[in-house]
Amino acid sequence: NAGVTQTPKFRVLKTGQSMTLLCAQDMNHEYMYWYRQDPGMGLRLIHYSVGEGTTAKGEVPDGYNVSRLKKQNFLLGLESAAPSQTSVYFCASTGASGGPGDTQYFGPGTRLTVL
Amino acid sequence: ILNVEQSPQSLHVQEGDSTNFTCSFPSSNFYALHWYRWETAKSPEALFVMTLNGDEKKKGRISATLNTKEGYSYLYIKGSQPEDSATYLCAYSGGSNYKLTFGKGTLLTVNP
Numbered sequence: 001n002a003g004v005t006q007t008p009k010f011r012v013l014k015t016g017q018s019m020t021l022l023c024a025q026d027m028n029h030e031y032m033y034w035y036r037q038d039p040g041m042g043l044r045l046i047h048y049s050v051g052e053g054t055t056a057k058g059e060v061p062d063g064y065n066v067s068r069l070k071k072q073n074f075l076l077g078l079e080s081a082a083p084s085q086t087s088v089y090f091c092a093s094t095g096a097s098g099g100p101g102d103t104q105y106f107g108p109g110t111r112l113t114v115l
Numbered sequence: 116i117l118n119v120e121q122s123p124q125s126l127h128v129q130e131g132d133s134t135n136f137t138c139s140f141p142s143s144n145f146y147a148l149h150w151y152r153w154e155t156a157k158s159p160e161a162l163f164v165m166t167l168n169g170d171e172k173k174k175g176r177i178s179a180t181l182n183t184k185e186g187y188s189y190l191y192i193k194g195s196q197p198e199d200s201a202t203y204l205c206a207y208s209g210g211s212n213y214k215l216t217f218g219k220g221t222l223l224t225v226n227p
């Protein structure tokens with residue numbers, strides 16, 4: 001099993017450009033999450049999904065959109081990138097039951113720089 | 116807004132020292148407390164999930180305790196080794212919420 005994978009690993013954008021980050025998991029997990037990690041800020045939840053076809057806002061959703069068309073994939077979109085979105089983005093998924101006591105499994109991260 | 120606080124922010128110890136860090140979290144609507152280990156340039160990896168007041172978990176030289184009534188958890192490392200150097204994150208889950216709220220982490224550096 002590959003676990004949680006993210007593509008791309010690195011990306012540089014210019015202000016105003018758009019892009020999509022892909023997260024894929026092969027563990028049949030119902031719940032998936034997108035976080036951003038900034039120095040001194042810890043992990044902050046952007047959006048999450050409790051199942052195929054559903055999404056919900058997290059702590060810092062502005063400027064991002066997400067889609068969960070297939071259970072195994074969770075896409076994070078930036079429609080018009082801004083320098084404030086320079087960050088490391090982590091995807092995570094959690095077990096089949098999806099309970100809050102379930103461990104979250106993290107992908108390797110995507111380092112995004114917006115110039 | 117849920118506040119999950121970790122202290123200290125960073126810690127330097129010598130190889131062989133034992134150390135501990137604190138995570139404080141809201142004591143109301145508690146469901147679970149998670150500890151993760153996060154090495155530089157890698158993904159966070161789960162250490163423990165604790166759900167019951169008084170829970171104690173142990174994995175090798177690392178152990179954790181939980182006090183849900185007063186809203187804190189301790190992580191202990193016995194006989195620290197350089198490979199223990201990492202950021203240790205705690206995360207709180209409340210009620211039926213499926214989201215985790217993370218603390219900012221404690222950065223541990225173990226000098227040989």
